[in-house]
Amino acid sequence: MALQLSELWEYRELLYFLTWREVKVRYKQTALGAAWAIIQPLFTMLIFSLFFGKLAKVPSDNIPYPLFCLAGLVPWTFFANGLAQSSNSLVTSSNLISKVYFPRLSIPLSAVLSGAVDFTISFALLIGMMTFYRQVPPARCVYLPLFFLLAFVTALGVGLWLSALNVKYRDVRYTIPFLTQFWMFATPIAYPSTLLHEPWRALYGLNPMAGVVEGFRWALIGADTAPGPIIVASSFAAALILIGGAFYFQRMEKIFADLV
Structure with missing residues (x-):
């Protein structure tokens, strides 16, 4: 079954407008606007620094704990927001899906792409x-785009699975906050992956966001933990999630208009 990516390219202008629409809707009628992209990781960092850094004395690989934590939260926030937006994107675009034809893949894709704006602000x-x-x-900060790409692939892959499932089973949306919360604590944001020893540390990379977070710290703030085995496992897992999600999404695509 072909994924018809050429058709998605033909509708690239629509993808651009859908992405821009997502950005405008996100900040429409908000008191703080784009400041939320700073508030969310900043306050989470402050809470983690208090409870994990000060009280629990969690190690941070000889990096100041607030910086250690924020370096993990910035890519994580991009992933979590992309996952939340894309998983519900088909349902919120039901009027558009039922009226005209276009590659349905562009809807969750635009939802993840729109998060690049927030990522840029929080990265600042x-x-x-x-x-x-x-x-x-x-x-080695030149490798940062690769780790961002890994976060994007992971968010899109999981988003394709959940958006397609959410059309058929509407209670899927209620599991997303729990899934995101569980996934966050299963990712080395508040703690370093060096707490695990090999071979468990490499297996830990089957969580794609573990590779993203460790990669960001290694490339940007000079963490000594080179994420070699973790990145290999994370890239493999992210590719499987994306490919599987894309094929499942396409298999369900023909009934989206009937279900939404």
Whole structure:
């Protein structure tokens, strides 16, 4: 079964407008607007720094704990928001789906793409935090786009699965907050993956976001934990999730208009 990616390319202008629509809807009639992209990771970092950094004395690989935590929260927030937006995107676009034909894949794809705006804003906060701690990015920061791509692939892959399932089973949306919360604590954001020893640390990389978070810290703030085995496992898992989600999404696509 072909994924018809060429058709998605033909509708690239529609993808652009859907993405821009997602951005505008997200900030429409909000008091703080784009500031939410800073508030969410900032306040989560403060809470984690208090309870995990100060009280629990969780190690942070010789990196100031607030910076250690925020470096994990920035890519995680992009993933979590992309997952939440894409998983419910088909249901919220039901009027559009039932009226005209276009590649349905562009709907969850635009939902994830729109999160790049928030990511850019929160990334600026991370750079400001690095400046405060006088942390200079190492030369390996050139690998950051690859880790962002891994986060994007993971968010899109899971979003394709959940958006298709949410059309058929509407109670799927109620499981998403629980799934996101569980996934966050299963990802080394508040703690380092070095707490695990091999081979368990490599297996831990089957959680794709573990590779993303460890990769961000290694590339941007100079963490000593090179994410070699974790990245291999995370990339493999993310690719499987995306390919499986894309084929399942396409198999369900022909009945979306009837179900929404």
